[in-house]
Amino acid sequence: MANLTIRNLKKVFEGIEIIKGIDLDIKDHEFVVFVGPSGCGKSTLLRLIAGLEEVTSGHIHLDDKEITDMAPAKRDLAMVFQTYALYPHMSVKKNMSFALDLAGVAKSEVESKVSEAARILELDHLLERKPKALSGGQRQRVAIGRAIVRQPKIFLFDEPLSNLDAALRVQMRLELARLHQELNATMIYVTHDQVEAMTLADKVVVLNGGNIEQVGSPLELYRHPVNQFVAGFIGTPKMAFLNAQVKASDAASVTVALDSGPVYTLPLDGRTVKVGDVVTFGVRPEHIQVADAGVSEFSVKLDVTEHLGADTYCYVKAPNGETLTVRASGDYMGRYGQEVSLVPELAHCHLFDAEGRAIPKPGAPAQAA
Amino acid sequence: MLSLKQTRHLRTVLIGSLAWLVALAIFFPIFWMLLTSFKTEIDAFTSPPQLFFAPTLENYIHIDERSDYFHYAWNSVVVSFGSTFIGMLLAVPAAYSMAFFETKRTKNTLLWMLSTKMLPPVGVLVPIYLLFKDFGLLDTKLGLVIIYTLINLPIMVWMVYTYFKEIPKDILEAARLDGATPGQEIYRVLLPIAKGGLASTILLSLILSWNEAFWSLNLTASGAAPLTALVASYSSPEGLFWAKLSAVSTLACAPILIFGWLSQKQLVRGLSFGAVK
Amino acid sequence: MSITSLQAGVNTASDMATGSAGPKLQKRRRSRVGLAMVSPSVLALLVWMAVPLAMTIYFSLIRYNLLYPGDNEFVGLENFYYFLTDEGFVAGAFNTLWLVLSVLAISVVAGVLIAVLVDTPFFGRGIVRVMLISPFFIMPTVSALVWKNLLLHPVSGVLAAVWRFFGATPIDWFTDYPLQAIILIVSWQWIPFAVLILMTAMQSLDQEQKDAARLDGAGPIAIFWHITLPHLARPIAVVIMIETIFLLSIFAEIFTTTGGGPGYETTNLAFLIYSQALLQFDVGMASAGGLIAVVIANIAAFMLVRMIGKNLTDKA
Numbered sequence: 012m013a014n015l016t017i018r019n020l021k022k023v024f025e026g027i028e029i030i031k032g033i034d035l036d037i038k039d040h041e042f043v044v045f046v047g048p049s050g051c052g053k054s055t056l057l058r059l060i061a062g063l064e065e066v067t068s069g070h071i072h073l074d075d076k077e078i079t080d081m082a083p084a085k086r087d088l089a090m091v092f093q094t095y096a097l098y099p100h101m102s103v104k105k106n107m108s109f110a111l112d113l114a115g116v117a118k119s120e121v122e123s124k125v126s127e128a129a130r131i132l133e134l135d136h137l138l139e140r141k142p143k144a145l146s147g148g149q150r151q152r153v154a155i156g157r158a159i160v161r162q163p164k165i166f167l168f169d170e171p172l173s174n175l176d177a178a179l180r181v182q183m184r185l186e187l188a189r190l191h192q193e194l195n196a197t198m199i200y201v202t203h204d205q206v207e208a209m210t211l212a213d214k215v216v217v218l219n220g221g222n223i224e225q226v227g228s229p230l231e232l233y234r235h236p237v238n239q240f241v242a243g244f245i246g247t248p249k250m251a252f253l254n255a256q257v258k259a260s261d262a263a264s265v266t267v268a269l270d271s272g273p274v275y276t277l278p279l280d281g282r283t284v285k286v287g288d289v290v291t292f293g294v295r296p297e298h299i300q301v302a303d304a305g306v307s308e309f310s311v312k313l314d315v316t317e318h319l320g321a322d323t324y325c326y327v328k329a330p331n332g333e334t335l336t337v338r339a340s341g342d343y344m345g346r347y348g349q350e351v352s353l354v355p356e357l358a359h360c361h362l363f364d365a366e367g368r369a370i371p372k373p374g375a376p377a378q379a380a
Numbered sequence: 381m382l383s384l385k386q387t388r389h390l391r392t393v394l395i396g397s398l399a400w401l402v403a404l405a406i407f408f409p410i411f412w413m414l415l416t417s418f419k420t421e422i423d424a425f426t427s428p429p430q431l432f433f434a435p436t437l438e439n440y441i442h443i444d445e446r447s448d449y450f451h452y453a454w455n456s457v458v459v460s461f462g463s464t465f466i467g468m469l470l471a472v473p474a475a476y477s478m479a480f481f482e483t484k485r486t487k488n489t490l491l492w493m494l495s496t497k498m499l500p501p502v503g504v505l506v507p508i509y510l511l512f513k514d515f516g517l518l519d520t521k522l523g524l525v526i527i528y529t530l531i532n533l534p535i536m537v538w539m540v541y542t543y544f545k546e547i548p549k550d551i552l553e554a555a556r557l558d559g560a561t562p563g564q565e566i567y568r569v570l571l572p573i574a575k576g577g578l579a580s581t582i583l584l585s586l587i588l589s590w591n592e593a594f595w596s597l598n599l600t601a602s603g604a605a606p607l608t609a610l611v612a613s614y615s616s617p618e619g620l621f622w623a624k625l626s627a628v629s630t631l632a633c634a635p636i637l638i639f640g641w642l643s644q645k646q647l648v649r650g651l652s653f654g655a656v657k
Numbered sequence: 658m659s660i661t662s663l664q665a666g667v668n669t670a671s672d673m674a675t676g677s678a679g680p681k682l683q684k685r686r687r688s689r690v691g692l693a694m695v696s697p698s699v700l701a702l703l704v705w706m707a708v709p710l711a712m713t714i715y716f717s718l719i720r721y722n723l724l725y726p727g728d729n730e731f732v733g734l735e736n737f738y739y740f741l742t743d744e745g746f747v748a749g750a751f752n753t754l755w756l757v758l759s760v761l762a763i764s765v766v767a768g769v770l771i772a773v774l775v776d777t778p779f780f781g782r783g784i785v786r787v788m789l790i791s792p793f794f795i796m797p798t799v800s801a802l803v804w805k806n807l808l809l810h811p812v813s814g815v816l817a818a819v820w821r822f823f824g825a826t827p828i829d830w831f832t833d834y835p836l837q838a839i840i841l842i843v844s845w846q847w848i849p850f851a852v853l854i855l856m857t858a859m860q861s862l863d864q865e866q867k868d869a870a871r872l873d874g875a876g877p878i879a880i881f882w883h884i885t886l887p888h889l890a891r892p893i894a895v896v897i898m899i900e901t902i903f904l905l906s907i908f909a910e911i912f913t914t915t916g917g918g919p920g921y922e923t924t925n926l927a928f929l930i931y932s933q934a935l936l937q938f939d940v941g942m943a944s945a946g947g948l949i950a951v952v953i954a955n956i957a958a959f960m961l962v963r964m965i966g967k968n969l970t971d972k973a
Contacts, residue, residue, distance in 0.1 A: 061557060062557075063553050063556070063557070082556075083553075083556050083557045084556065084557060084558065084559030084560070085559075088557070089557065090553075090554070090557050092550045092553070092554060093550070094548055094550045095550075096548060096550035096551045096553065096554040097551075097554075098551060098554075098555075098569060098573070099551075099573055100572040100573055100575075109555075109558050109560075109568075110557075110558035110559055113558060113559045113560055113564060114559055157554075157558075161558075392777065392778070392779050393779075395774060395777055395779055396779030396780050396781075396782075398774060399771075399774050399775050399779060399782070399785050400781065400785060402771060402774065402789070403784075403785040403786075403788040403789050404788065406788065406789055406791075406792060406845070406848065406849070407788035407789075407791055407792075408815075409792070409800070409803055409804060409807070409808055409845065410791055410792065410795065410803075412803070412807055412808065412815060413799075413803045413807065416807055424807075424813075425813045426813065427812050427813040427817070427818070428813075428817075428818035428821065429807075429813060429814070429815050429818050470697050470698045470701060471698065473694035473695070473697070473698075474694055474695045474697070474698035474699070476694060477690070477691040477692070477694035477695045478695060480691075481688055481690075481691035483688070483691070489695065489699060492702075493698070493699075493702060496702050496705065496706050497902060498902055498954050498955065498957065499706060499710070499951060499954065500905055500906045500927065500947075500950045500951060500953075500954040501906055501908075501927075502906060502908075502926070502927045502930040502931065502946070502947050502950050503709075503710070503713060503947040503948065503950050503951035503954070504709035504710060504712075504713060504947065505930065505931065505934060505935075505943070505947060506712075506713060506716060506934045506940050506943050506944050506947060507708070507709040507710075507712035507713050507716065507944075508709050509934065509935070510712070510940070511708075511709070511712075529701075530701060530702065530705040533698060533701065533702060534702065537698060562690065587794060590796065591794070591795075591796040591797065593796060593797045593798050593908070593909035593912075594906065594908045594909060594927075597798075597908070597909060597912060598931065598935065607796070608796050608797070608798045608799075608909070609798075611796065611798040611799050611802060611913075612798040612802075612909065612912065612913045614802055615798075615801075615802055615805075615912075615913040615914065622806050622807060625802060625803075625806065626803070626807070629799040629802070629803060632796060632799060633794070633795050633796060633799055636794050636795075636796070637791060637794045637795070639794070640790065640791070640793065640794035641787050641790075641791075644786070644787070644790055644853060645857065647853070648853055648854055648857040651850065651853070651854065651899070652854050652892070652895045652896075652899065653895075653899070655891070655892070655895045656854050656857055656858050656891075656892050656895060
């Protein structure tokens with residue numbers, strides 16, 4: 012069992028509130044990812060859970076045990092650091108067995124646990140090496156191995172892939188996902204990379220400025236972001252945001268006029284806005300099509316196009332100067348400066364009110380931010 | 381016209397020769413001292429000086445003849461190792477605390493320690509001399525150990541501090557998560573990682589204490605005088621002891637010279653108070 | 658004293674080992690342990706600084722000569738007056754200044770040139786470097802006597818032989834140019850220090866910067882002035898400041914070669930105070946001189962802390 016409960020957690024450092032009262036539940040076997048821009052408090056939150064930082068107020072429970080003020084080593088947690096933090100003077104084997112040695116675990120048991128971890132991570136042939144003699148990916152695996160041997164209730168990962176090159180990062184990401192299945196463990200993972208968050212997580216926690224913006228599965232976050240911050244943070248390329256004004260609204264639809272020209276009616280619950288409100292219209296690049304000039308009322312000018320093979324990203328400029336990104340098929344050939352028109356899929360478009368809150372879909376309960 | 385490759389080659393040869401010339405000139409006095417130590421006293425005083433001569437080991441064999449060489453050497457060993465040992469005992473915990481539990485005062489404490497190095501020894505010569513006289517520390521090894529510990533302490537704290545600062549905090553946190561107590565954190569993680577830096581700190585302290593010549597000349601007589609003072613006694617004009625002086629000097633300098641060669645890179649940090657790495 | 662308080666620190670540390678203190682408690686204990694660990698060093702240095710200094714100040718204000726025991730009456734600034742008007746003081750101050758400035762100039766200029774010279778690879782560079790820095794590790798009494806007797810001696814010295822080889826009359830260094838001879842010896846000891854520091858500093862010079870300058874058409878001299886020297890500015894400041902501290906108190910070299918003479922020609926302030934105190938036993942006057950030396954050193958110290966202290970902690 013490993014259920015982590017965080018209640019009203021606050022952290023103040025030198026008069027600045029870094030964590031502003033967080034409530035969060037993490038269930039057994041979950042892979043939870045904390046994601047957010049740098050300085051959002053995600054690493055601090057992880058370090059509070061680990062016991063490496065002192066909690067200012069609030070409570071952390073692991074199962075029915077309060078661990079808020081417990082020494083880090085007693086919490087039954089293991090952490091993999093961004094820099095790996097391997098002990099440079101110890102062999103791979105010593106690195107992995109250090110915690111067990113300190114805890115006074117019997118030699119034979121240590122031996123078997125270390126070789127088991129080495130087997131899982133394919134480190135068998137490297138056990139006698141020093142960290143210096145390992146590649147980045149191998150060091151990463153040793154750091155994970157060091158966590159595994161302790162059989163912790165929860166694994167904590169602090170941006171573990173950010174020091175690896177792009178190819179290795181993808182590979183390690185897959186290995187981590189596999190490991191999560193194999194160990195059936197509870198994992199908390201901090202990253203600023205939303206791709207890692209989307210691919211690894213059962214549950215994503217989006218943090219910003221010391222607050223939780225939204226908690227949900229990757230697809231929930233992608234489909235139903237509760238505010239403009241989450242909408243802009245999840246998904247690549249980013250969602251485009253265009254200024255608009257409400258022209259009409261009722262319980263099942265909202266009609267808005269974009270500053271850049273077109274008027275659209277969206278299937279949203281418009282009871283929270285009224286005519287004349289300034290709103291933001293959000294659309295993802297994959298939910299918009301490019302068409303020849305004149306096909307729709309939304310006419311724009313092509314800026315640069317990037318051919319990625321399967322897809323083409325078109326950067327376009329609206330008459331009022333707003334820019335947005337459109338994903339077209341790989342064989343789309345637009346010229347720089349060409350006039351085109353855009354056709355958004357209105358069912359997948361979003362509206363955000365002046366405070367940045369999403370205007371909900373009809374019938375959907377408004378999610379608490 | 382020379383080709384680019386040829387000019388480059390010529391330049392390397394020129395620079396190399398010039399560098400060798402300068403180095404040989406600077407090293408010459410040491411070389412000459414070594415050479416003279418194998419001469420007889422007559423050869424040593426011959427004019428013009430001889431580059432080729434019949435070498436003799438006599439000066440080394442009879443090193444004890446004019447003065448009790450081993451007595452002074454032993455004093456040097458005791459005083460420099462003793463002060464280095466106590467210095468490390470004081471410096472390592474201080475540097476550890478300053479590097480890992482930094483407070484608002486840490487910076488100022490470090491700079492203040494540095495500033496004690498600026499106190500010129502002559503400024504406190506009189507009181508130290510009188511205090512030593514009152515406490516019976518004049519001409520004792522203990523007295524010199526105390527003085528050397530204190531004059532080298534700021535450098536040692538600085539040096540160890542900069543080495544500790546380089547150890548990523550993550551590693552210590554990992555150890556804490558692994559269940560290490562503060563004691564285990566220091567002995568099983570911190571010290572093994574920093575041992576290269578600690579070794580060069582020890583070497584620097586040994587070098588500085590071994591070569592110190594203000595306090596040793598002023599506070600000791602025959603009883604606790606180290607090699608610096610023994611060598612100084614050769615300055616008296618009675619008789620000609622240049623070959624013996626050279627032998628004694630060579631023996632006195634050889635170990636420190638080797639220490640210096642071994643640790644030249646790391647010493648820069650201590651000698652520049654961490655400003656140059 | 659310091660050892661017992663150190664043990665106290667260790668005991669506190671082992672207390673912590675037994676408890677399962679949480680971060681809150683741990684932090685408080687850790688800061689207490691932190692304090693316990695610094696205080697032995699701080700206390701030791703504080704005592705080392707304060708007690709003798711206070712005594713020096715006290716002695717400087719009384720009449721106190723070990724040869725004439727009796728009333729140590731308060732004499733105000735009389736000792737300072739006598740010290741400052743002593744003919745030795747003027748000579749000592751001048752010699753100190755001249756010695757410090759000459760050695761600084763020689764060692765920095767030579768140090769920069771040599772550091773640049775050995776920065777390019779050539780055959781045997783490792784050995785050259787070792788030879789270049791060696792004099793720094795020779796104890797001052799040895800270098801003084803080796804120079805005096807084996808190299809500068811007017812009859813059997815090596816330099817005398819060189820002079821004769823060129824048909825010149827050998828110079829009797831310690832009679833005709835005593836201060837210059839001492840400057841020569843001290844420079845020989847401190848050039849290696851400058852070389853060592855600057856050589857190391859050269860290694861952190863960005864090669865790409867030099868390459869960029871070369872593509873911009875800069876010759877070796879332009880590169881030296883516009884790239885190498887600015888890069889070495891901070892290490893040079895370090896060399897100057899640290900050498901100043903040590904050069905202000907040059908003692909053993911004078912003690913073993915000239916004994917301050919002839920006359921006051923090679924007496925610097927350090928040697929003057931020494932002779933006042935331990936040769937003439939005038940504690941009061943020596944103390945006054947000591948305080949003046951402290952003031953002079955403090956001006957240099959103030960400059961050091963101002964100039965490099967900031968950099969030191971910022972970097973660390």
